Amino acid sequence: MKLFSQKGFYNTTIPDIAKAMSMSVGNMYNYFSSKEELAKFAIKYSTNILAQELREINNKDITSKEKIYLFVKNYLKNVQQSPEVIEYFLRVYLSNREVFKQGCEGFLCVGEFVTEVMILLDDGATKKEFREQEFFPAFAMIMGCLGGFAFLSGESVLDKDLLSYSDAVSENIYRALKYDN
Amino acid sequence: MITKNKPTVVWFCAITCNGNTHSLLSANANRFELFLNSFDFIYHPSLTVDKSLDDILAYEEKIDFLLIEGAISSNKDFSTISNDSTFNLLNKLALKSNHIIAVGSCASYGGIHSKFRQNSDVCGLQDALDENILKTLQHEIVNLTGCPVHPEWILQTLFTLKAYGKIALDEVGRPKELYGSLAHHGCTKNEYFEWKIEGKFGQKEGCLFYDQGCRGPMTHSSCNKILWNDISSKTRVGMPCIGCTESEFPRNDMLETKKNIGIPHEVPLGISKRAYLSMSGVAKTFKIDRLHKKLME
Numbered sequence: 001m002k003l004f005s006q007k008g009f010y011n012t013t014i015p016d017i018a019k020a021m022s023m024s025v026g027n028m029y030n031y032f033s034s035k036e037e038l039a040k041f042a043i044k045y046s047t048n049i050l051a052q053e054l055r056e057i058n059n060k061d062i063t064s065k066e067k068i069y070l071f072v073k074n075y076l077k078n079v080q081q082s083p084e085v086i087e088y089f090l091r092v093y094l095s096n097r098e099v100f101k102q103g104c105e106g107f108l109c110v111g112e113f114v115t116e117v118m119i120l121l122d123d124g125a126t127k128k129e130f131r132e133q134e135f136f137p138a139f140a141m142i143m144g145c146l147g148g149f150a151f152l153s154g155e156s157v158l159d160k161d162l163l164s165y166s167d168a169v170s171e172n173i174y175r176a177l178k179y180d181n
Numbered sequence: 182m183i184t185k186n187k188p189t190v191v192w193f194c195a196i197t198c199n200g201n202t203h204s205l206l207s208a209n210a211n212r213f214e215l216f217l218n219s220f221d222f223i224y225h226p227s228l229t230v231d232k233s234l235d236d237i238l239a240y241e242e243k244i245d246f247l248l249i250e251g252a253i254s255s256n257k258d259f260s261t262i263s264n265d266s267t268f269n270l271l272n273k274l275a276l277k278s279n280h281i282i283a284v285g286s287c288a289s290y291g292g293i294h295s296k297f298r299q300n301s302d303v304c305g306l307q308d309a310l311d312e313n314i315l316k317t318l319q320h321e322i323v324n325l326t327g328c329p330v331h332p333e334w335i336l337q338t339l340f341t342l343k344a345y346g347k348i349a350l351d352e353v354g355r356p357k358e359l360y361g362s363l364a365h366h367g368c369t370k371n372e373y374f375e376w377k378i379e380g381k382f383g384q385k386e387g388c389l390f391y392d393q394g395c396r397g398p399m400t401h402s403s404c405n406k407i408l409w410n411d412i413s414s415k416t417r418v419g420m421p422c423i424g425c426t427e428s429e430f431p432r433n434d435m436l437e438t439k440k441n442i443g444i445p446h447e448v449p450l451g452i453s454k455r456a457y458l459s460m461s462g463v464a465k466t467f468k469i470d471r472l473h474k475k476l477m478e
Binding site (some may be wrong): 105106107108111112114115116118119121122124125126130132133134135136138 | 440441442443444446454455458459462463465466467
């Protein structure tokens with residue numbers, strides 16, 4: 001993921017990846033039949049890490065507001081500690097759609113994560129913590145906000161530590177969703 | 182007058198719109214003829230019979246099958262038949278009956294009448310019958326829920342009880358054979374459900390679960406297996422299932438799907454929301470051109 005994120009999908013070769021993994025090129029092909037297949041596996045792997053974390057948060061007996069705060073904090077920690085995971089999503093997955101159109105179209109490779117976002121929103125709306133609205137505007141607001149922050153962090157333009165923005169980002173997301181009294 | 186070699190059937194109309202009577206009279210003609218030849222249908226208030234309700238009450242022999250249509254109330258200010266309450270009449274009739282069958286949702290649970298706020302006393306048979314009378318019956322009360330009941334469900338229940346003396350019931354007293362599966366089973370729109378393609382009211386294309394409030398995937402009934410008029414069903418012609426065989430019927434806003442931020446509030450019976458959302462997300466990814474076209478251009 002690091003190589004793909006830094007060099008770009010087309011500039012990265014299987015020999016580059018094999019070398020970074022200290023594996024022979026032949027052995028790499030035992031695991032992945034092509035660079036495209038490796039790229040698809042990588043997006044499933046990286047979003048499933050986020051999905052697993054959000055599932056654990058969704059299963060907690062806390063308010064939806066607290067869930068948002070926890071999710072944002074976890075996400076920003078991921079950006080800080082494993083920037084390649086989010087970078088891969090932004091710079092490879094979103095930027096090279098032709099690579100992913102066979103087998104990773106739509107929600108196919110990111111389905112588990114999208115499902116957990118749905119569960120978060122549905123639970124909040126059921127408990128009247130979130131207001132009623134259409135799914136995609138709510139989904140895009142959350143993901144756009146988080147993706148934007150990962151981009152700003154990747155470009156090193158933030159003047160403070162990334163995690164210090166966690167509560168402010170969470171508050172913005174929560175305010176966009178919260179139930180109107 | 183009464184030929185004792187055939188079991189007797191009495192149909193009592195309590196607080197009702199007579200929808201189940203209409204349904205019975207719309208039965209398949211051959212099946213209805215078989216019913217009339219197999220049973221002695223001695224009383225129905227809407228049919229021409231040679232007995233009154235008082236005659237039936239005075240009649241010494243036991244009634245083999247007492248069919249009740251409509252909800253029950255002891256409050257005479259709201260409903261009386263022959264100057265008596267439906268509650269009293271039901272208990273008098275039940276005392277001399279071997280089998281009791283609730284025909285329709287009102288007889289089973291009180292139905293729409295139990296939502297009437299000015300009379301809190303409206304209920305279904307189970308709550309209206311004296312416990313001692315229940316013990317004298319040859320069989321538990323059979324609840325044929327539905328608004329109305331499919332005529333074949335009535336006939337099949339009577340034939341089964343006549344032939345075998347018992348019928349397997351679910352936990353709310355409905356015959357398992359008729360209510361064991363969901364209205365969704367056999368719906369001709371299932372392919373649209375699988376691929377999450379929304380439909381509009383009154384059209385043959387598209388699924389009505391997403392917007393129109395269809396309860397097919399969470400309603401126990403055989404509407405799409407034993408077809409109405411032997412031809413069709415509500416869902417097949419673009420009318421959402423409104424869940425009329427379940428105890429919470431009638432609900433508010435029955436023709437719309439309750440959603441939370443675009444996500445269905447209720448998902449198909451027995452399926453976790455997480456599982457349903459995962460499957461639907463995958464299905465929605467694919468655009469099946471054939472299913473987005475009219476069946477006949």
